[in-house]
Amino acid sequence: MFLYFLPLFPLLAAANPIWHAKSSRALVQALEKRDAGFNVSFPISSQASLITPESEDWASASLRWSTWSAPQFDVVFAPATEQDVVTGLEYLTSINASFLAKGGGHGNSLTLASVQNGVMINMEQFDHVVVNPDQTITFGGGARFGALYETAYDAGRELTLGSCACVGATGATLGGGHGRLQGKHGLAVDAVVKVRMALWNGTVVEASASENADLFWGMRGAGHNFGIVLETTVKTWPQENKGMHYNADMTFTTDSLEGVVTTINDLIPSLDASLALDLFFYTDPSTAEPVIFLNIVYGGSKEKGQAFTKRFASTTKPHVKTPITRLVLNETEVSWKDLPYESANGLINVACIDGFAQNIYTASTAYMDVGLTRKVFDDYVAFVKNNPLASNSIVFYEIFGQQAVVNQRDEESSVGNRKYAKVLNLIEAVYSDDSVAAAGDAWARRWRDEWVKPKYSGYKREYVYQNYAHGDEPLEALYGYEPWRLTRLRKLKNQLDPHGFFSAYHSVS
Numbered sequence: 001m002f003l004y005f006l007p008l009f010p011l012l013a014a015a016n017p018i019w020h021a022k023s024s025r026a027l028v029q030a031l032e033k034r035d036a037g038f039n040v041s042f043p044i045s046s047q048a049s050l051i052t053p054e055s056e057d058w059a060s061a062s063l064r065w066s067t068w069s070a071p072q073f074d075v076v077f078a079p080a081t082e083q084d085v086v087t088g089l090e091y092l093t094s095i096n097a098s099f100l101a102k103g104g105g106h107g108n109s110l111t112l113a114s115v116q117n118g119v120m121i122n123m124e125q126f127d128h129v130v131v132n133p134d135q136t137i138t139f140g141g142g143a144r145f146g147a148l149y150e151t152a153y154d155a156g157r158e159l160t161l162g163s164c165a166c167v168g169a170t171g172a173t174l175g176g177g178h179g180r181l182q183g184k185h186g187l188a189v190d191a192v193v194k195v196r197m198a199l200w201n202g203t204v205v206e207a208s209a210s211e212n213a214d215l216f217w218g219m220r221g222a223g224h225n226f227g228i229v230l231e232t233t234v235k236t237w238p239q240e241n242k243g244m245h246y247n248a249d250m251t252f253t254t255d256s257l258e259g260v261v262t263t264i265n266d267l268i269p270s271l272d273a274s275l276a277l278d279l280f281f282y283t284d285p286s287t288a289e290p291v292i293f294l295n296i297v298y299g300g301s302k303e304k305g306q307a308f309t310k311r312f313a314s315t316t317k318p319h320v321k322t323p324i325t326r327l328v329l330n331e332t333e334v335s336w337k338d339l340p341y342e343s344a345n346g347l348i349n350v351a352c353i354d355g356f357a358q359n360i361y362t363a364s365t366a367y368m369d370v371g372l373t374r375k376v377f378d379d380y381v382a383f384v385k386n387n388p389l390a391s392n393s394i395v396f397y398e399i400f401g402q403q404a405v406v407n408q409r410d411e412e413s414s415v416g417n418r419k420y421a422k423v424l425n426l427i428e429a430v431y432s433d434d435s436v437a438a439a440g441d442a443w444a445r446r447w448r449d450e451w452v453k454p455k456y457s458g459y460k461r462e463y464v465y466q467n468y469a470h471g472d473e474p475l476e477a478l479y480g481y482e483p484w485r486l487t488r489l490r491k492l493k494n495q496l497d498p499h500g501f502f503s504a505y506h507s508v509s
């Protein structure tokens, strides 16, 4: 940690010649400008820090969830105040530096590798979460979902949040924000009432229905494109069932797959708004055997939740076309704030582990094609058998309530394709040894390319949740096929980010 009220980047460089030699292009440029008589000194607060690869804090300060196609940084700037963000942006854009804000560090897309020799603007000190008198919650640009669960729950409130505690609440909300309570409350963006942010030139603006309404529209679905979010204010709702949720964890024999998938498909057309299903294929590290794991979370009473669990019971009737043999059933009642850690027997929380290469392909479908799911499962088993170094790879399917998601007025936010996201399908090649990278990419891409075929997806075109996108999809699959959507987004981008500083994550331009 360093303390400053001083010429900033140049001082650091001058004080550390070794680092200077390795420094990023941006900082070298700054030094050149200083040498040419350009005044690049500026004040930042004493709590702000600049961390370089030589610092003992570098590993933790620069850590991100996935190393696959990751952005590359030469320096981490951790602002502590709004003025620090303003000063940093004014400076970095004045030297045309490459930079990227970090919220939770879970962003994962081919496009992020466009940041090279960059400056990470680590927002971790903007981690406040405050309940306002009108029961809205305001959270800082670096707050993670875990802190929102905690604060909202303790205030007797609930809202749509992502399933994992570790994910950045801002990063996820900028692209939509999909979560178990979405059937009741819509996507996370649907609760946003105000965003406070800094534009590329350091100008701080607020966006809401009544102020900068066009920007407010763009921030809710394509928000990575326009600036750095300082804080976001969201609506909340009174919690139901005293904040207790029903959780059921089940495993099945591998020949039950058709029965399990058929039952999921039977539930989809009228999926209860409070119901969320997660189906996983993973490999048990102790036995190296594949596991079919189903997690059900019901945002209400145990009795109501159990009605769904019963449908996945072992089949006793003879002559059932797709029988089920359930191996494990573990039912618990979990407080909402503990769900990220306890649901799915902790599997959701395991997904938070940082530092693997995670090459993910995803697609949205209307249902789960039974025959294709069998092929995906069998090939998953074969892939892991042939590539034991990728045994942490997984396939999973998220089937969450849809009612409040599709009942929003579609044109009121920049979230595209709302009606085309009944099942989110994810296939993830996970490894730390790059010798399996090519095999993992080919395996995962192959099944994504099948999922998007209309005969399997049930949709005429390709759809993907913006925040899950691999980064190689047509932009319309992320932002919507109505031509006015990308037109409007690009116009906004030209106005608000005319030089394209915020273009590393699914840029609309």
Ligand SMILES: Cc1cc2nc3c(=O)[nH]c(=O)nc-3n(C[C@H](O)[C@H](O)[C@H](O)COP(=O)(O)OP(=O)(O)OC[C@H]3O[C@@H](n4cnc5c(N)ncnc54)[C@H](O)[C@@H]3O)c2cc1C
Binding pocket: 065, 100, 101, 102, 103, 104, 105, 106, 107, 108, 123, 140, 141, 142, 161, 162, 163, 164, 166, 167, 168, 169, 170, 171, 172, 173, 174, 175, 176, 177, 178, 179, 223, 224, 227, 228, 229, 230, 351, 352, 467, 468, 504, 505
């Ligand atoms: C384990 C895991 C679980 C997930 N679960 C869910 C889920 O349940 N629901 C869901 O909707 N999504 C989920 N996601 C996807 C998630 O929404 C995206 O990965 C999202 O980009 C993560 O945001 P972050 O802040 O953690 O990541 P970062 O890498 O820090 O940020 C991602 C992008 O957002 C930008 N950004 C972050 N903070 C700010 C800010 N303050 N101002 C401006 N830009 C900012 C970054 O610059 C970057 O472009 C999950 C991802 C992972 C890896």
Ligand SMILES: *[C@@H]1O[C@H](CO)[C@@H](O)[C@H](O)[C@H]1NC(C)=O
Binding pocket: 039, 041, 042, 043
């Ligand atoms: C350089 O900037 C600092 C801080 O803004 C200011 O105090 C100083 O007078 C400037 N020097 C020149 C030569 O412009």
Ligand SMILES: *[C@@H]1O[C@H](CO)[C@@H](O)[C@H](O)[C@H]1NC(C)=O
Binding pocket: 096
């Ligand atoms: C700024 O940097 C970008 C990306 O590195 C480059 O394409 C662009 O030409 C640069 N602009 C200026 C004015 O130097």
Ligand SMILES: *[C@@H]1O[C@H](CO)[C@@H](O)[C@H](O)[C@H]1NC(C)=O
Binding pocket: 330, 331, 332, 342, 343, 344, 345, 346
């Ligand atoms: C059942 O789930 C709870 C909560 O996740 C967990 O603590 C417990 O160990 C599980 N029991 C079994 C038998 O897996």
Ligand SMILES: *[C@@H]1O[C@H](CO)[C@@H](O)[C@H](O)[C@H]1NC(C)=O
Binding pocket: 199, 200, 201, 202, 203, 495, 496, 497, 498
């Ligand atoms: C800052 O950038 C915005 C968006 O491009 C622009 O509208 C505004 O006029 C700029 N402010 C200043 C002071 O130049």
